[in-house]
Amino acid sequence: MIETIEVAKREQVGSRAMIKIREKGLVPAILYGHGEENICLTLPLDTVNKLIKHGTKLVNLTGSVTDTALLRSVQWSSMGDYVIHVDFARVSQTETVDVTLPVHLHGEAPGAMTAAGQLRFVAHEVVIRCPAAKIPEFLSCDISHLQLGQSIHVSELKLPEGASAVTPGSIVVVQVAVAAGEEAAVAASGASEPELIRKEKPADSAS
Numbered sequence: 001m002i003e004t005i006e007v008a009k010r011e012q013v014g015s016r017a018m019i020k021i022r023e024k025g026l027v028p029a030i031l032y033g034h035g036e037e038n039i040c041l042t043l044p045l046d047t048v049n050k051l052i053k054h055g056t057k058l059v060n061l062t063g064s065v066t067d068t069a070l071l072r073s074v075q076w077s078s079m080g081d082y083v084i085h086v087d088f089a090r091v092s093q094t095e096t097v098d099v100t101l102p103v104h105l106h107g108e109a110p111g112a113m114t115a116a117g118q119l120r121f122v123a124h125e126v127v128i129r130c131p132a133a134k135i136p137e138f139l140s141c142d143i144s145h146l147q148l149g150q151s152i153h154v155s156e157l158k159l160p161e162g163a164s165a166v167t168p169g170s171i172v173v174v175q176v177a178v179a180a181g182e183e184a185a186v187a188a189s190g191a192s193e194p195e196l197i198r199k200e201k202p203a204d205s206a207s
Helices: 015-023 045-054 180-190
Strands: 002-009 026-033 036-044 058-063 067-076 083-090 096-106 117-121 125-131 139-142 151-153 172-178
Touching: 002 045, 015 026, 015 083, 026 045, 026 067, 036 045, 036 083, 045 067, 045 083, 096 172
Parallel strands: 002 058, 026 083, 096 139
Antiparallel strands: 002 036, 026 036, 058 067, 067 083, 096 125, 117 172, 151 172
């Protein structure tokens, strides 16, 4: 999904200037790539939060700058409670790019609905390579068929047309494993009785 956002150029640099920018409800950003000069920008915090919430990757920049860009990275505060900087990379809509996408699970795994089964969400994000204009907000993973002991790998995920996985296909995304307590119970029930070793009484020696 492509969203149009308004940005403004900024001349201020340095930590003090960044603090003042954030006090105004703005977020400092930078636009780079395609062999062109880096441009320092600002955009409203509300806009950044909206992009993050909707999982938007590709944007049309308007205002002081007119360009198409990929939301490449978001830098958070040390406590992780607010955004302090955003990076935009110039792209064309026909360009192929690598992006990291969240994985959303859909359905209920039958194997995890028993006492013995435990659903384990292993890979919450997957990197794919696809045309910039076809970047999805997330990747869907249907778990409604997963039985105890079964897994879904990256290679089994449905990707957008023209896309391929950069994350190795052998990586497990989600699995239904035997719950830890059940593993112990199974191990205990399968253990054999300890063997009683009896020491033979030596035969009396001839007198």
